[in-house]
Amino acid sequence: MEQTLATLIFAGLAVLLIGLSLVVVTSRSVFRGAIALTAALGVVAGIFALLGADFVAASQLLIYVGGIMIIMLFVIMLSQRPQDHLDRQTNDQWVWGVLFSLAIVCALILQFRAVYRGVFADTVAVPTTAAIGRLLLGEMVVPFEAVSLVLLAALVGAVYFGLEKGERR
Amino acid sequence: MILSLHHVLMLSAIVFGIGVYGALTRRNVLGILMSIELMFNAASLNLVAFNHFLHPGEVRGQAIVIFVITLAAAEAVVGLSLVLSIYRNIKSVYTEKMNLLHG
Numbered sequence: 001m002e003q004t005l006a007t008l009i010f011a012g013l014a015v016l017l018i019g020l021s022l023v024v025v026t027s028r029s030v031f032r033g034a035i036a037l038t039a040a041l042g043v044v045a046g047i048f049a050l051l052g053a054d055f056v057a058a059s060q061l062l063i064y065v066g067g068i069m070i071i072m073l074f075v076i077m078l079s080q081r082p083q084d085h086l087d088r089q090t091n092d093q094w095v096w097g098v099l100f101s102l103a104i105v106c107a108l109i110l111q112f113r114a115v116y117r118g119v120f121a122d123t124v125a126v127p128t129t130a131a132i133g134r135l136l137l138g139e140m141v142v143p144f145e146a147v148s149l150v151l152l153a154a155l156v157g158a159v160y161f162g163l164e165k166g167e168r169r
Numbered sequence: 170m171i172l173s174l175h176h177v178l179m180l181s182a183i184v185f186g187i188g189v190y191g192a193l194t195r196r197n198v199l200g201i202l203m204s205i206e207l208m209f210n211a212a213s214l215n216l217v218a219f220n221h222f223l224h225p226g227e228v229r230g231q232a233i234v235i236f237v238i239t240l241a242a243a244e245a246v247v248g249l250s251l252v253l254s255i256y257r258n259i260k261s262v263y264t265e266k267m268n269l270l271h272g
Contacts, residue, residue, distance in 0.1 A: 007172045014180045021184050021207055025191030030199050037203050044210045048234075051177070051221040056213075056231045056238075063238050068206070068245045075249045076199055079256040090194045091265070097193035105186035112178040119174035121222045131228045132235065140232055147239050154243035158250040164257075 003122075010050055017043045028089050031076050038069045052125040055132050177218035185211035196263050198255070202248050209241045 020043065023036035041064040048057035090097075136144050184207055191204030213234045220230025256262055259269075 003171045007170055010172050010176065014176075017180065018183055018187070021187040024203055024207060025187055025195065025200070030197050030203075033200060033203055037206060040207070041210065044214060047177070047180075047214060048217050051217050052225075053217045053220070053231045053234070056217060056234045059235060059238055060213075063242055064206075064210075068242055071245065071249055072199070072203070075253055078253060079199070079262050087196075087263075089196055089200065091196050094194040097190050100193065101186040101190040104189055105182050108182035108185070109179050112175045112182060116175040116178055116222075117173065119222050120171055121174075121225055126226075128228050128231060132232050135228055135232050136235070143236060147236055151239065151243055154247050158246045161247070161250040161254045 006050060010047065013043050013046050013050070017047070026090075030080065030084070030089070031073070034069065034073055034076055037072075038065055041065050041069065052128070054125070054127060055129040174218060174222040177222075178215060181211040181214040181218070184208075184214070196265065198252050198262050198264060198267075199249075201264070202245065202252070206241065206245065209237060213237050 017040055020036045020040035024033045024040060027033040027036065041060065045057045045060040045065070048054075048060060188204045188207035188211060191207065192201050195201045195204060216230045216234050216237070220227065224230065252262060255267060259266055261267075
């Protein structure tokens with residue numbers, strides 16, 4: 001019963017995610033696309049929670065929806081002109097784009113169906129935060145510190161690119 | 170019908186394909202960045218699904234997703250500040266206008 005309920009919830013979230021992703025890549029207004037992307041990231045967080053990854057779902061909401069998307073919306077509002085929504089938003093290669101991505105999707109789906117069909121999980125969801133914390137500061141401490149260095153570099157780079165021309169030296 | 174691993178993987182493949190389509194065909198740089206975020210999320214979905222179905226009780230896949238999210242944040246911040254800088258210089262966010270090195 002619970003398994004069926006989880007499957008139903010997953011099906012609903014999957015339909016929602018695919019629809020929102022299509023809006024992200026096809027919508028004529030970039031701002032509407034960004035709003036759809038925000039919702040899609042929230043749906044992905046829901047799927048994470050469904051798959052027992054509670055801490056990852058929370059981080060997804062905090063960092064993606066609360067952080068990245070806010071910056072992205074600000075940049076969109078700073079860089080749009082009023083006539084933008086009248087322009088075509090796809091380039092001339094969209095037929096080849098459709099074919100290429102369809103090829104990728106078909107290849108991936110055939111592989112996944114062939115290899116991972118009928119792999120079920122019957123585990124009860126347990127809190128994962130403490131385990132992730134121990135893993136990050138134990139076995140994975142070197143990549144953890146490396147990532148913090150990358151974040152610092154990204155911060156400095158963003159400030160540098162954000163400066164006006166005369167302020168750079 | 171019970172949720173199986175290949176259902177989640179198929180969903181992430183579809184989302185990844187949509188992201189590839191967007192990255193290939195969007196004219197707007199911001200649209201391309203958003204499509205890349207979609208692809209990042211498809212990959213994270215795969216990691217969490219493999220963690221849940223193949224290694225229950227472990228959290229390594231989820232820890233890698235934390236790294237993916239962090240690096241996506243770094244990428245987005247640098248990418249967006251580059252977009253703003255380009256917009257200040259050429260007053261456009263369309264890729265066909267960014268042909269300074271085109272000769």
